[in-house]
Amino acid sequence: MLSSFKGIVDNPISRRMLRHLTSHCYKDGASRVEVAMDYHFDGRDSACLSCRMSSKLVGYVISKGTTTFGVTEADMRKTMRDPYWRKGLATVLRGIGSFGIRKPFVPGAPFQVVWNITRACNFKCLHCYENAGSKGSDELPTREIFLGLDKLSRLGVPVIALSGGEPTVHPDIVGIVRHAHDRGMFPAMATNGWRFRDADFVKRLKRAGLGYAEISIDGVNPETHDEFRGVEGSWDAAVTAAKNCVDQKLMTVIATTVTKKNLDEIPDLIGFCRDLKVDWLMLFNFVPTGRGKDVIDMDLEPREREALLELAYRETTNGGKLQILSTAPQFARVAKTLSTDHTKELIPTHFMNPTYDNSKLKGLADFIGGCGAGRFYLSIEPNGDIYPCVFFPHRPETLVGNIARDDLDPLWRRNELLAKLRDKDALKGNCGTCDNRFICGGCRARAVNYTGDPLAADPGCIRNLADWEALHGQTMISAEEEEPPSESVTP
Numbered sequence: 001m002l003s004s005f006k007g008i009v010d011n012p013i014s015r016r017m018l019r020h021l022t023s024h025c026y027k028d029g030a031s032r033v034e035v036a037m038d039y040h041f042d043g044r045d046s047a048c049l050s051c052r053m054s055s056k057l058v059g060y061v062i063s064k065g066t067t068t069f070g071v072t073e074a075d076m077r078k079t080m081r082d083p084y085w086r087k088g089l090a091t092v093l094r095g096i097g098s099f100g101i102r103k104p105f106v107p108g109a110p111f112q113v114v115w116n117i118t119r120a121c122n123f124k125c126l127h128c129y130e131n132a133g134s135k136g137s138d139e140l141p142t143r144e145i146f147l148g149l150d151k152l153s154r155l156g157v158p159v160i161a162l163s164g165g166e167p168t169v170h171p172d173i174v175g176i177v178r179h180a181h182d183r184g185m186f187p188a189m190a191t192n193g194w195r196f197r198d199a200d201f202v203k204r205l206k207r208a209g210l211g212y213a214e215i216s217i218d219g220v221n222p223e224t225h226d227e228f229r230g231v232e233g234s235w236d237a238a239v240t241a242a243k244n245c246v247d248q249k250l251m252t253v254i255a256t257t258v259t260k261k262n263l264d265e266i267p268d269l270i271g272f273c274r275d276l277k278v279d280w281l282m283l284f285n286f287v288p289t290g291r292g293k294d295v296i297d298m299d300l301e302p303r304e305r306e307a308l309l310e311l312a313y314r315e316t317t318n319g320g321k322l323q324i325l326s327t328a329p330q331f332a333r334v335a336k337t338l339s340t341d342h343t344k345e346l347i348p349t350h351f352m353n354p355t356y357d358n359s360k361l362k363g364l365a366d367f368i369g370g371c372g373a374g375r376f377y378l379s380i381e382p383n384g385d386i387y388p389c390v391f392f393p394h395r396p397e398t399l400v401g402n403i404a405r406d407d408l409d410p411l412w413r414r415n416e417l418l419a420k421l422r423d424k425d426a427l428k429g430n431c432g433t434c435d436n437r438f439i440c441g442g443c444r445a446r447a448v449n450y451t452g453d454p455l456a457a458d459p460g461c462i463r464n465l466a467d468w469e470a471l472h473g474q475t476m477i478s479a480e481e482e483e484p485p486s487e488s489v490t491p
């Protein structure tokens with residue numbers, strides 16, 4: 001079925017026409033593909049003739065796609081009432097135009113951009129990937145952030161995740177959320193929760209358009225958390241923050257970086273998250289970058305990670321509302337291996353493990369799964385520098401561009417590092433020959449931070465135990481070119 005869909009859509013004529021849709025329509029004030037979808041789904045009156053014509057191709061591709069994947073037109077229309085899904089579908093169509101239907105799939109824009117809008121932080125977390133503290137001297141002013149958000153929206157990015165440092169210490173944080181929302185992007189935020197303990201502040205953010213809040217909690221033990229975070233009372237604040245977000249019906253996620261320090265607390269933390277009634281518990285893979293390099297010995301060994309992921313899978317499939325996910329891409333392999341309920345089909349990805357009655361959708365895993373660095377994600381630093389993922393080290397060879405200076409469309413289509421990261425056959429060591437490389441592929445950030453090579457085998461996987469053992473005890477590669485530690489601001 002997939003190959004017949006590919007035959008219909010992935011040919012030079014269809015792709016040229018889809019590429020045409022990526023252009024901006026000055027008459028309608030949006031990209032042609034978005035106007036065409038509005039016309040297709042809602043019969044938008046104001047669409048110009050060219051966009052109306054384009055909607056015929058969009059309708060044709062959507063109808064072939066729904067038939068291929070066994071989705072009804074009615075279900076599709078229902079889903080597409082959500083403007084963010086619509087933006088996401090537009091990005092998929094652009095991706096088919098630019099890159100064709102390939103494994104792994106490359107959309108026409110990253111689905112999510114994490115923007116570290118400031119290095120300023122009111123905490124002093126031991127494992128901070130950003131080496132945050134005080135505001136950097138080269139940070140983009142708010143006006144430039146707005147212009148950057150405009151660019152991301154024009155490229156077709158559906159989700160913007162604001163992070164830092166601590167995004168809530170930015171004086172214009174509410175305006176930044178509102179600007180992203182007004183440009184049709186779904187605003188998400190990762191926070192330490194200190195300011196979110198104020199329910200009125202959460203309400204203001206929600207009114208500005210915030211849809212997703214990710215709050216860092218390191219365990220059930222307040223002392224463990226406060227020690228990690230370097231601020232007394234930070235655990236209490238984070239728990240209050242989570243409750244405020246649940247009360248405001250924000251999608252609420254507890255983020256926990258799992259290390260040797262808190263590994264034993266995870267089973268209790270799962271129960272605690274259920275009691276808090278949050279939507280997800282996201283188990284972050286420790287990546288030794290930023291200040292994390294100083295605590296590299298806290299990294300889990302591959303066997304510990306494997307056991308953790310097995311626990312997460314068992315708990316997430318036990319029927320409760322809480323989804324337990326991991327940024328470790330090996331989670332998809334674990335999910336595939338442990339999946340026993342064949343009455344439902346599972347799409348093994350590490351960022352979500354949805355189950356479907358429809359077996360046709362299962363074939364999508366190889367297209368959408370695996371490490372998304374440079375494919376589904378990009379990250380932006382406070383000075384506008386762009387990297388494939390927030391956990392990549394800040395070195396000249398991993399720099400992709402700059403949001404203020406670069407034209408994003410050619411950068412997304414032609415950047416050499418991004419092209420390398422999108423080729424799973426170029427991976428080295430076991431990752432290159434692994435039959436799970438399309439649903440996993442290893443964490444490229446861990447690979448580059450441990451070895452200096454973004455295509456090396458991920459030493460955190462149990463299948464790469466020999467790489468882990470060979471590296472163990474070796475000094476990390478030099479970080480001289482990266483930013484020095486900075487002082488923090490007071491909470």
Ligand code: SF4
Pocket residue numbers: 329330333430431432434435436437440441442443457458461462463464
């Ligand atoms: S060997 Fe690489 S691709 Fe295979 S499961 Fe391990 S990390 Fe993933």
Ligand code: SF4
Pocket residue numbers: 327328329370371372373377389390391442443444445446
């Ligand atoms: S490098 Fe890939 S797997 Fe690792 S954190 Fe980034 S996107 Fe996730």
